[in-house]
């Protein structure tokens with residue numbers, strides 16, 4: 001496949017946007033750590049680590065992209081084609097998710113500061129389910145045929161559905177015990193989670209729907225990138241806001 | 252030997268997973284240092300350094316791998332063969348272990364916060380034994396014949412057995428003096444140590460057992476990598492948990 005200069009430049013700049021967003025959200029959170037009560041620092045620390053991990057992977061994704069697509073046109077004003085001997089490694093996303101998706105759930109549970117028992121019961125179910133969801137998606141994404149892709153996508157949807165069930169049915173009970181001022185923000189956070197996490201399985205389906213070619217691929221990369229900014233950076237900033245609000249109301 | 256694209260991509264992504272895991276566990280520990288009592292900071296600092304050292308070595312291992320195996324296929328969609336003039340350096344692992352294995356034992360002893368005398372008596376025996384174990388394994392790993400490999404493997408097993416003896420017989424007495432809440436977590440840590448450290452001598456034996464070919468080599472690299480994540484990152488997180496629990500119960 002080949003990319004026009006506009007397509008190439010767009011992806012190039014979007015990837016760089018993700019690096020800047022993740023890296024500096026991470027730095028912001030580390031600097032802001034002393035501004036919340038100690039009991040909320042676990043959530044912010046994990047959020048900082050998540051954004052740091054994402055920054056690392058987008059550095060890698062960016063380099064993988066610029067090494068895999070080249071042009072011979074002077075000043076780069078031409079089509080970009082795939083080079084011999086290098087590939088764009090889609091796998092970085094799965095390595096990233098394998099680490100960050102369980103941690104995003106940990107952030108959510110940590111910022112609620114529930115009783116220790118409730119916390120560990122939630123995490124014992126959410127974290128393995130998240131790891132399983134990503135691990136099952138990987139062979140599907142790497143497969144070259146749509147059947148394998150479909151089967152692993154379906155398998156991966158089972159833990160996905162389970163995670164949503166735990167977050168939207170079980171967690172609702174714990175919400176009642178949160179201070180009234182933050183209850184709305186927590187609902188907002190959960191909504192953001194649903195809206196952004198839903199993007200990933202939809203993007204995964206695109207190649208199977210016969211939507212292909214370079215436009216679809218460009219759309220996919222931009223979709224994943226924007227979803228990653230919302231699901232990690234914006235999510236972290238809302239977590240920070242909840243931690244600040246709870247720090248005030250606990251005081 | 253040559254690798255298929257799936258084998259190459261799998262190792263590539265696993266190595267990157269190890270880099271991300273080690274690097275960000277290290278950063279997490281440094282950020283979290285103020286969250287435990289000063290007497291437990293030695294253990295966390297050492298854990299952070301261990302994961303940092305491992306991140307460095309996996310950067311090297313990753314680069315060594317991508318330089319040693321190349322393909323000429325467009326988009327990287329083909330077999331990867333060993334290039335002329337570059338080798339995959341298995342030695343990085345031994346350099347890493349020579350530094351990190353003694354430090355992992357130091358972490359364990361430090362988090363127990365035993366009497367100063369007991370600590371130094373344990374370390375005076377564990378650290379030289381660990382260094383000797385790795386130093387004796389290196390010539391065996393580098394040797395091309397199975398006899399040399401076997402002899403040095405056997406020699407290296409002597410300090411290995413001694414370390415296990417000290418950890419499981421002598422340390423058990425000190426465990427009785429730990430707060431009840433953390434005793435279970437410490438036992439868990441020791442079990443993790445036994446389960447993960449046991450992977451290394453088994454992997455070492457594989458070539459001697461006639462199991463060869465690229466599948467075995469891929470399995471070996473994945474096995475070492477996963478063991479390194481468990482023996483350093485998960486181990487460090489359990490150390491962190493012990494330090495947090497003890498900080499609460501001492502307070």
Ligand SMILES: CC1=C(/C=C/C(C)=C/C=C/C(C)=C/C=O)C(C)(C)CCC1
Nearest residue numbers: 137153156157160197200201204228231
């Ligand atoms: C259900 C499903 C998937 C779900 C992926 C999700 C939910 C990813 C979330 C990623 C996040 C939140 C990243 C970090 O910001 C896969 C693996 C695409 C495979 C197809 C089925």
Ligand SMILES: CC1=C(/C=C/C(C)=C/C=C/C(C)=C/C=O)C(C)(C)CCC1
Nearest residue numbers: 388404407408411448451452455479482
């Ligand atoms: C007994 C034995 C070995 C033991 C190696 C061990 C126990 C390594 C542990 C490494 C760790 C814990 C790494 C860091 O995470 C060797 C050297 C393979 C040589 C064969 C005999």
